[in-house]
Amino acid sequence: MPLVEKRTNQENKIQTNPPDWSALIPVLPGDGPRSRELYAALRRLIETGALAAGAKLPTTRDLAGRFGLSRSAAVACFEMLISEGFAVAKVGAGTFVARDVPYLPTTLAKARPPEIDVAASLPCGLGVAVSDPRTLDLFRILLSRHLARPGPEHFRYGDPRGGIALRTAIAKYLRTARGVRCDAGQIVLTSGTQQGLDLLVRAAIRPGDAVWIENPCYPMAHAALAGSGARVAAVPVDSEGLDPEIGARLYPKARAAYVTPSHQYPLGVTMTMRRRLALLDWARRNDAWIFEDDYDSEFRYAGPPLTSLQGMDGADRVAYLGTFSKVLFPGLRIGYVVVPEPLLDAVMAVRARADRYPSTLAEGALTDLLNEGHFAAHLRRVRRRVQAARDALVAGLEAHCGDMLDVTVPEQGLHLMAMLKGGPDTAIVEAAKAVGVGARALSSMFIDGVPRHGLVLGFSGFSDEELRAATARLGGVMR
Numbered sequence: 001m002p003l004v005e006k007r008t009n010q011e012n013k014i015q016t017n018p019p020d021w022s023a024l025i026p027v028l029p030g031d032g033p034r035s036r037e038l039y040a041a042l043r044r045l046i047e048t049g050a051l052a053a054g055a056k057l058p059t060t061r062d063l064a065g066r067f068g069l070s071r072s073a074a075v076a077c078f079e080m081l082i083s084e085g086f087a088v089a090k091v092g093a094g095t096f097v098a099r100d101v102p103y104l105p106t107t108l109a110k111a112r113p114p115e116i117d118v119a120a121s122l123p124c125g126l127g128v129a130v131s132d133p134r135t136l137d138l139f140r141i142l143l144s145r146h147l148a149r150p151g152p153e154h155f156r157y158g159d160p161r162g163g164i165a166l167r168t169a170i171a172k173y174l175r176t177a178r179g180v181r182c183d184a185g186q187i188v189l190t191s192g193t194q195q196g197l198d199l200l201v202r203a204a205i206r207p208g209d210a211v212w213i214e215n216p217c218y219p220m221a222h223a224a225l226a227g228s229g230a231r232v233a234a235v236p237v238d239s240e241g242l243d244p245e246i247g248a249r250l251y252p253k254a255r256a257a258y259v260t261p262s263h264q265y266p267l268g269v270t271m272t273m274r275r276r277l278a279l280l281d282w283a284r285r286n287d288a289w290i291f292e293d294d295y296d297s298e299f300r301y302a303g304p305p306l307t308s309l310q311g312m313d314g315a316d317r318v319a320y321l322g323t324f325s326k327v328l329f330p331g332l333r334i335g336y337v338v339v340p341e342p343l344l345d346a347v348m349a350v351r352a353r354a355d356r357y358p359s360t361l362a363e364g365a366l367t368d369l370l371n372e373g374h375f376a377a378h379l380r381r382v383r384r385r386v387q388a389a390r391d392a393l394v395a396g397l398e399a400h401c402g403d404m405l406d407v408t409v410p411e412q413g414l415h416l417m418a419m420l421k422g423g424p425d426t427a428i429v430e431a432a433k434a435v436g437v438g439a440r441a442l443s444s445m446f447i448d449g450v451p452r453h454g455l456v457l458g459f460s461g462f463s464d465e466e467l468r469a470a471t472a473r474l475g476g477v478m479r
């Protein structure tokens with residue numbers, strides 16, 4: 001099911017006849033421009049169908065009188081509604097609700113979610129990058145170097161894939177570090193993995209198509225797929241990774257599979273060679289796509305990582321997603337997709353339609369960081385720090401929660417799995433939050449079947465002391 005159905009208000013039978021405007025717009029808050037508030041209130045009524053298509057709106061004089069606004073504020077509100085297609089003005093007759101406003105299901109018309117309080121990241125929370133002072137200093141110098149002599153790329157519209165210099169540097173890095181088979185022409189720079197996945201889904205998947213997804217899975221990948229109308233097909237993950245045999249048996253006609261083969265999120269297992277070959281074989285035989293999310297392979301602590309799935313694919317079925325969110329910082333919002341040739345035109349078209357092309361501001365600095373060897377040095381530094389943080393967390397868990405948790409020490413990544421000997425994990429997560437520990441419940445990442453219970457704990461971005469103290473508090477609430 002697409003999120004926003006293509007129904008229009010014309011089909012909506014809700015009538016507001018005669019409209020009681022004061023009841024429909026109960027509160028006009030005092031803050032901010034009044035015309036904006038009135039606009040937002042009226043727009044919501046139109047979008048949710050509470051004001052039917054074609055309904056006559058009150059006059060600006062009437063609205064101004066009722067709500068104690070100036071007449072010009074009411075006129076400005078109507079102008080906004082008309083310019084955005086929510087209303088139409090008919091000379092001599094008045095202003096009416098437009099007939100073809102996109103219909104927003106009322107389930108979506110819910111209250112705004114709260115602002116994310118980034119300062120409130122609790123120790124053991126996920127998605128926190130290491131802030132490395134040397135890299136930040138360098139990045140500042142590189143940024144000012146580029147801003148001091150800005151190139152023409154900032155002042156003209158660019159390629160939907162992003163600048164060629166950064167794409168070339170990434171292609172070189174991926175060929176060497178991850179065995180990805182690619183050239184710069186296939187790389188699309190994105191605002192993180194999230195946009196990359198969204199572009200792929202919109203280019204390759206039609207609403208109703210089945211897409212395999214790991215169970216348990218990365219919640220934001222699930223959101224991208226389900227939100228676009230794909231039929232999310234949960235395929236179990238065991239100690240060898242996602243099982244393509246089960247996937248093929250349950251959902252043989254799926255159009256794609258989203259996987260994290262290097263380091264399954266959240267369980268942390270690496271997909272075995274046997275399963276990789278089976279998955280590639282399934283994709284080739286069914287003309288299906290594989291979306292390979294390789295989000296944290298730079299953080300490998302024991303031996304070299306397995307080469308990417310994309311590097312083993314000889315049939316152009318794998319789209320490879322990478323990101324600088326983990327290895328540098330998520331606020332950079334730079335990721336990339338290595339797009340298989342047959343999908344490239346469609347992905348570029350969707351990208352151009354969505355936001356034309358990526359921001360050029362940080363591209364030059366990031367290119368220099370990669371080409372001048374700073375990135376490799378940064379990686380060595382932060383890898384050491386994150387590995388030490390992992391060890392501190394593991395030691396703390398053993399000391400304070402050892403009898404209640406079964407901890408797997410990860411050889412890769414920024415989080416670990418601690419399986420619970422008792423449950424439920426959601427109650428422990430709530431209690432942990434109350435004492436300042438940011439654990440996540442494994443059970444909440446299952447999308448089907450009987451969930452397992454465990455804690456997903458992050459160790460990147462926190463000091464060893466913070467992590468040790470957090471495990472002591474966690475032990476306290478678990479007893």
Ligand SMILES: Cc1ncc(COP(=O)(O)O)c(C=O)c1O
Pocket residue numbers: 127191192193194195218260265293295322323324325330335
């Ligand atoms: C499985 C997985 N993929 C990708 C990402 C990175 O997302 P983005 O590049 O959109 O910041 C994350 C971040 O938490 C993740 O856990």
